[in-house]
Amino acid sequence: MSTAQARLGVDIGGTFTDVVLESPQGRVSTKVLTTYAAPEDAIVEGMHRVCDKAxxxxxxxxxxxxxTTLATNALIERRGARTALITTEGFRDVIEMRSESRFEQYDLNLVLPEPLLPRNRRYVLRERVEAKGRVLIPLERAEIEALAEELGEAGYDSIAVGLLHSYVNPAHERMIREVLAEKLPGVSVSLSSEVSPQMREYERFNTTIANAYIKPLMESYLRRLRERLAQEGADCPVLLMHSGGGIISLESAAEFPVRLVESGPAGGAVFAADLAAKHGLDRVLSFDMGGTTAKICLIRNHAPKTARVFEVARSYRFKKGSGMPISIPVIDMVEIGAGGGSLAHVDVMNRIQVRPESAGSEPGPACYGRGGERPAVTDADLVLGRLDPARFAGGSITLHPERSEAALAAHLGDQLEMGTTEAAWGVAEVVDENMANAARVHAVENGEDLSTYTMIAFGGAAPLHAARLCEKLGIDRLLVPVGAGVGSAIGFLRAPFSFEANRSEFMRLSDFDPVAVAALFAEMEEEARAFVHSC
Incomplete structure (x- = not known):
């Protein structure tokens, strides 16, 4: 066979790492428990498994x-690098003031999400550029050097630079990077004029801060991954799925890791869109439920719905505006903490609740036999007979029903005076209603009637819950495809190379300047060509 045609798709989730190998001989796949300390370990193990099978x-x-969801998880869990922001004097609090809109008007106790960086990590420089790019207050190099010394003493690992109107004239931001490279050579720098060169400073600053916050983490991981794969014999190009549904080079991903936010779920949407095209389905509800989260996406005419801004870590259930806005091209979907590893408990009103907290892969649900004692959705599915204990994850993990029963009894059944089967049914019903509610809200926000849609269910847990979800949503057609358990990884292998360059230019039509617009397009073309050459 032609070895150049063998391709590997890898999806790191919160619980499992899915690995798919496609070659002219066919497709093989496996699931490996995600290794949090070194995610590349699970990838290497999975790669060897599928190579042996093929x-x-x-x-x-x-x-x-x-x-991967590593970038998203780092933002949600706030475990990124020690990061600072440099901005224009007078605009230090933009990310804390937000847009001043209340995402829940009638909640008198509304609490706005905390910004990614506290105020003492936000620094200012005296400079000003107007909306058309003219410099009003020049930036003094000596002032940058003094600030660089202060930042060095504070021990920052990464610095975000977001100046007012830098999307029109990035000269000051580039000067700051030049000085920081000279004074702080080991510190990572992200410029808003490169990460998100668009007007609206709140979204632009937030996106740049997020990029800087996760950049050292992702650079280190991607470097280790490439080196480890080469050591194991897979010395080949490594490409990354981005949030918009395409693939980019490892170098681009390391420089702009914010584009990897939601890269895993984006692969699932591409997988569902490919199936929709093959089966001639014009309206599809993509339902991807894994071990940690569930993702729901609307697909019309074989293409997932896209958006310009994505919100990470929404603090108020399903509410737009309650999260951290990331201004990148993204496949529009709703994501909730409802997966096979989601943990169940009894609240103060004696109701069964399934919280976003997940057992993950360490220790995992009680039935994994790895030390988990609290009941998860997977434990409920096992007790209800939806899972074969001997063939879970392709037979790589043997489940223990007795441990599921013990966990359900100890944490739910005994307190509510019900049997384990009834407790398991309660857990399944609650998590199904949570997902159905998220789908209803998403459909209403987009003006869609889900009864006209076909559901495509994939991910390790989705097929187990899809039928009940269809009942709740009034959907009468359900498709569970071959390879459903590793759908996102298969989606990676269907994704095209893609890159989106964008710029903002404020201009009245009556003052239209064709020369300026042509220069803008030339700059974008150069950026896009550089991407193509890097692939």
Missing amino acids: GLRPADIAQVIHG
Whole structure:
């Protein structure tokens, strides 16, 4: 066979790492428990498993396409690098003032989400550029050097630079980077004029801060991944899935890791869109439920719905405006903490609740036998007979029903005076209603009637809950495809190379300047060509 045609798709989730190998001989896949301390370990283990199944060597792999939730999780859990923001004097509090809109008008106790960086990590420089790019207050190099010394003493690992109207004239931001590179050579720098060159400073600053916050983490991980794969024999190009549904080079991903936010779920949407096209389905509800989260996406005419801004870590259930806005091209979907590892408990009103907190892969649900004692959705599914204990995850994990029963009894059944089967049914019903409610809200926000849609269910847990979800949503057609358990990883192998360059230019039509617009397009074309050459 032509070894250049063997491709590996890898999706790192909160619980499982899914690995798919496609070659002219066919497709093989496996699931490996995600290794949090070193995610590349699970990838290497999965790669060897699928190569053994296919009778290939790692050296026969010509391309690795990778998607991950690591970037998203770092933002949600706030475990990124020690980061600072440099901005224009007078605009230090833009990310805290937000847009001043109340995402829940009638909540008198509304609490706005905390900004990613506290005020003492936000620094200012005296400079000003107007909306048309003219410099009103020049930036003094000596002032940057003094600030660089202060930042160095504070021990920052990464610095975000977001100046007013830098999307029109980035000269001051570039000067800051030049000085920081000279004074603080080991510190990572992200410029808003490169990360998100668009008007609206709140979204632009937030996106740049998010990029800086996760950049050292993702650079380190991607470097280790490439080196480890090469050591194992897979010395081939490594490409990354981005949030918009395409793939980019590892170098682009390391420089702009914010584009990897939601890269894993984006692969699932691409997988569902590909199936919709093959089956001639014009209206599809993509339902992806894994071990940690559930993702719901609307697909019309074989293309997922897209958006210009995505919100990470919404603090108020399903409410737009309650999260951290990231201004990047993204597949529009709703994501909730409802997966196989989501933990159940009894609240103060004696109701069964399934919280976003997940057992993950360490220790995992009680039935994994890895030390977990609290009941998860997977435990409920096992007690209800929806899972074969001997064939879970392709037979790689043996489940223990007795441990599921013990956990359900100890944490739910005994307190509510019900049997384990009834408690398991309660857990399944609650998590199904949570997901149905999220789908209803998403449909209403987009003006869609879900009864006209076909559901495509994939991910390790989605097929187990899809039928009940269809009942709740009034959907009468359900498709569970071959390879559903590793759908996102298959989606990576269907994704095209893509890159989106954008700019903002404020101009009245009566003052239209064709020369300025032509220069803008030329700059965008140069950026897009550079991306193509890097692939």
